[in-house]
Amino acid sequence: MDLSRCAIHSITHKPWTLAQCCNKFAAAGVAGISVWHNVLKPISLDEAAKIVRGSGLQVPALVRGGFFVSSEPDKRRAAIDENKACIDEAAALGAGMVVLVVGAQPGLPLADARQQVCDGIAACLDHARACKVKLAIEPLHPIYAADRSCINRMAEARAVCEQLQHPMLGIALDVYHVWWDPDLEHEIELAGEQGTLLALHVSDWRQVLRDPLNDRGLMGDGCIDIRGIRRLVEKANFRGLIEVEVFSDQYWAMNQDEYLKLVCRRFADCV
Amino acid sequence: MDLSRCAIHSITHKPWTLAQCCNKFAAAGVAGISVWHNVLKPISLDEAAKIVRGSGLQVPALVRGGFFVSSEPDKRRAAIDENKACIDEAAALGAGMVVLVVGAQPGLPLADARQQVCDGIAACLDHARACKVKLAIEPLHPIYAADRSCINRMAEARAVCEQLQHPMLGIALDVYHVWWDPDLEHEIELAGEQGTLLALHVSDWRQVLRDPLNDRGLMGDGCIDIRGIRRLVEKANFRGLIEVEVFSDQYWAMNQDEYLKLVCRRFADCV
Numbered sequence: 241m242d243l244s245r246c247a248i249h250s251i252t253h254k255p256w257t258l259a260q261c262c263n264k265f266a267a268a269g270v271a272g273i274s275v276w277h278n279v280l281k282p283i284s285l286d287e288a289a290k291i292v293r294g295s296g297l298q299v300p301a302l303v304r305g306g307f308f309v310s311s312e313p314d315k316r317r318a319a320i321d322e323n324k325a326c327i328d329e330a331a332a333l334g335a336g337m338v339v340l341v342v343g344a345q346p347g348l349p350l351a352d353a354r355q356q357v358c359d360g361i362a363a364c365l366d367h368a369r370a371c372k373v374k375l376a377i378e379p380l381h382p383i384y385a386a387d388r389s390c391i392n393r394m395a396e397a398r399a400v401c402e403q404l405q406h407p408m409l410g411i412a413l414d415v416y417h418v419w420w421d422p423d424l425e426h427e428i429e430l431a432g433e434q435g436t437l438l439a440l441h442v443s444d445w446r447q448v449l450r451d452p453l454n455d456r457g458l459m460g461d462g463c464i465d466i467r468g469i470r471r472l473v474e475k476a477n478f479r480g481l482i483e484v485e486v487f488s489d490q491y492w493a494m495n496q497d498e499y500l501k502l503v504c505r506r507f508a509d510c511v
Numbered sequence: 512m513d514l515s516r517c518a519i520h521s522i523t524h525k526p527w528t529l530a531q532c533c534n535k536f537a538a539a540g541v542a543g544i545s546v547w548h549n550v551l552k553p554i555s556l557d558e559a560a561k562i563v564r565g566s567g568l569q570v571p572a573l574v575r576g577g578f579f580v581s582s583e584p585d586k587r588r589a590a591i592d593e594n595k596a597c598i599d600e601a602a603a604l605g606a607g608m609v610v611l612v613v614g615a616q617p618g619l620p621l622a623d624a625r626q627q628v629c630d631g632i633a634a635c636l637d638h639a640r641a642c643k644v645k646l647a648i649e650p651l652h653p654i655y656a657a658d659r660s661c662i663n664r665m666a667e668a669r670a671v672c673e674q675l676q677h678p679m680l681g682i683a684l685d686v687y688h689v690w691w692d693p694d695l696e697h698e699i700e701l702a703g704e705q706g707t708l709l710a711l712h713v714s715d716w717r718q719v720l721r722d723p724l725n726d727r728g729l730m731g732d733g734c735i736d737i738r739g740i741r742r743l744v745e746k747a748n749f750r751g752l753i754e755v756e757v758f759s760d761q762y763w764a765m766n767q768d769e770y771l772k773l774v775c776r777r778f779a780d781c782v
Contacts, residue, residue: 346718346733346734347734349736349739350691350693351693354693381653381654382652382653382654382691382692383652383653383654385690385691386691386716386718386733386734387718387719392691396693419656420621420653420656420657420663421653422621422622422625422667445657447617447657447658448658462617462657463617463618463657465620468620
């Protein structure tokens with residue numbers, strides 16, 4: 241089973257600690273881990289960095305920064321500070337990027353929210369460069385447009401990248417969020433040309449959504465043409481690890497060792 | 512309370528029969544009803560037409576045709592026959608259009624599905640012209656891309672209209688499905704110029720989606736800038752009725768007379 245391109249997000253195995261994730265992923269032959277904040281909270285950053293480095297795993301990303309949108313200027317300023325701190329943490333862990341879920345606020349006009357995102361990211365880019373950590377805007381499915389992300393397609397993430405024109409800024413493509421977009425192929429080509437394609441996250445879209453947040457499918461459970469999208473991003477010269485990011489009450493309830501075997505099998509078969 | 516621009520979809524008051532909907536809507540001063548198939552099933556088409564005409568209500572639409580997508584050619588042919596029958600029903604009811612939910616099939620590539628939609632609609636247009644009934648493509652929110660509609664934005668509906676170039680074909684804009692789209696304003700302008708803006712459906716997007724199908728908000732319950740969208744469509748010369756279409760287990764459980772008062776109040780206050 242070739243897992244040399246496979247990374248797994250720690251949240252995929254939510255019941256596990258960072259140490260468990262690192263040990264088990266490395267033992268399974270997985271190449272990398274993307275680290276979510278929740279596994280950092282119970283331990284010091286030094287300890288986390290030691291665990292991650294000791295595992296030999298690559299660390300594509302720290303997940304997640306962002307949430308730049310607020311009608312209150314104080315909160316927008318606080319978000320910028322938090323994102324800078326997040327960049328510091330990523331650097332300490334040896335993570336190549338911070339994934340940005342950019343934020344939204346119900347009732348705030350989307351155009352205003354999008355401008356706040358642009359301003360917030362702009363304020364973090366110098367710090368990102370100093371720390372050698374990239375920032376990856378993750379377009380979220382339009383189902384999350386009200387409260388989580390006012391950037392919902394590759395085209396909108398590209399607009400921010402084009403506006404800010406910064407070598408540390410790019411896009412994280414998550415198949416779950418963008419698989420339906422008829423412009424996807426074209427946007428992947430553009431991101432390839434512009435050098436902004438920083439990440440590929442994989443999971444699957446179940447036909448019947450039982451819960452809008454925590455019912456993602458594992459690759460092969462749903463209708464996304466994951467292999468087709470992988471071909472497109474590789475044609476666009478993406479060479480990074482491919483990251484498994486699955487939120488699922490169903491899978492979190494499984495024996496996690498068995499689940500990891502399934503994740504690896506599905507990665508080999510469906511990605 | 513000015514309800515001279517207000518129509519209500521029969522499904523909004525799912526517990527009521529067609530006769531109840533017509534009597535109650537007319538008594539409340541509502542200007543029109545869009546008729547769903549489920550209220551036609553228990554009665555003959557003649558009887559339905561008599562009820563609707565007797566009420567004096569306008570009938571913007573029969574809801575809904577479409578579902579052109581299938582990997583099986585027989586089913587695609589059957590869908591075309593069903594849509595023609597639907598056009599006949601609309602004509603009998605005096606409805607100005609049939610709203611099309613175009614269909615999708617999990618696993619079928621979206622590009623193929625979109626071509627099937629184009630072909631299916633093309634096969635119905637002459638019949639639509641003969642019956643003087645328009646066909647309105649309703650882009651559905653991307654959450655429904657897997658199983659209900661492979662057309663998820665105004666831009667994609669426009670692409671079909673531009674490909675088929677037919678005076679009986681246009682677009683039904685439902686704020687619930689397209690409110691998040693950064694291209695919305697531009698697409699409304701284009702639809703106005705092209706004469707394809709056939710309908711405006713209103714409801715609201717709750718911040719926290721409890722159920723992806725039957726938890727729509729009533730206007731004012733959520734975050735959609737309905738008045739702003741209304742201004743845009745009127746600037747684009749839309750002069751039709753504005754149709755309230757709300758699927759909601761919560762509201763269906765209410766006393767429907769009280770609910771109708773609330774619908775009318777919210778229409779006056781929030782649309």
